[in-house]
Amino acid sequence: MQNWNLIVDKQIFIINIKLLHVFNRKITRFQIILFRMDVEDEESTSSAPVKVQAKKRKRRRKNKNEDQEEYEENKSYANQINQKFGSSKGFKHKDETPMFEVKGGKATIKNSGNHRLTVSRTLDFHMNKLFQWEEEPDAIESAYICALCHESGRKRELFGPYYTTHNPIKHWPTFLAKKPLQTAKKPVKIELWFHGSCALWAPNVHLHGSQLTNLEHQMDIFWSQNCAICRKNGASIAVQNKKNTFVHYPCALNKSYKLDEHTLMCNS
The missing domain is CATH 3.30.40 (Herpes Virus-1)
Structure with a gap:
């Protein structure tokens, strides 16, 4: 679990990133939760210390059982797809770990070659089923x-x-x-x-x-x-x-x- 602090227009945003490994046993899902906090005005003339209080917001929290059920369902579908369209056991570069790739100051998720191959095979299979010809x-x-x-x-x-x-x-x-x-x-x-x-x-x-x-x-x-x-x-x-x-x-x-x-x- 990791928190990042982002300051925009004198407001602090705390970004909480949670990684869930699902597809190919290791797919990344982002759940970003933002908390807004008041920050003391830098131009304030008051010398007395001011306590910063976070505004309370009502948020609906997902039941842990719901998260677990969704995770198990996604994992089951991912295993079925991987068994049908995944690479063979002899695949030399069977690394399923996703990575962050930074280009031009922007971070993107780069999936493994095995993941991309599985997705491509799945797409081609379903596309092929659509077509009937004489x-x-x-x-x-x-x-x-x-x-x-x-x-x-x-x-x-x-x-x-x-x-x-x-x-x-x-x-x-x-x-x-x-x-x-x-x-x-x-x-x-x-x-x-x-x-x-x-x-x-x-x-x-x-x-x-x-x-x-x-x-x-x-x-x-x-x-x-x-x-x-x-x-x-x-x-x-x-x-x-x-x-x-x-x-x-x-x-x-x-x-x-x-x-x-x-x-x-x-x-x-």
Whole structure:
């Protein structure tokens, strides 16, 4: 247990930080309790000592039994997720301890690699369950890799196939399939696979039921944009304050770029 004193506008705030280890047996939860205390005015002309009295505030205290029940419930869910999606016993860096990382004067919590892998696998699993499809034999079969980041499904699951029809494709994805011969403005249909996280971070691509909408238009745009990190096309995430600069989702993660889930952009 640790207390920090913060003085703002002659008022003292005592911050009490409590760490609860739950997810992966060691997840951090912050319960911050603020107590406001009156402080003697520095400009007071009175020389007599003044006693500082804390203002009493009624606070609802959680029953210890409620805290314990919530902890046990969260721990049970965390164990179930970890057993299903956690790394194997042979994982070399199975360190589950979260850490504080200070950058630019701001402290953030950095979870372990095992924790991030478990969360990513869980997300991909549930994303994959959402999608139902019917195979279309007239479509060009593509390589079993992500149509955005070029990576396979070994680390993260791929979902699909999804089909897009182009007439014609302005920027053909040669990393997915050989470019067909152009014949009298005949539409070209191609199958596509995506990582769940790559699709989620693709601007103007939305999940409607079990379908991804606006793919035809957006994929032409993404295939025309090269990643500023790996130099491969398919980059969908714009870098803030850098005109015409784009990156793939996994490339941004590897470079520790800050991702903004509201704007679907990142900051290097």
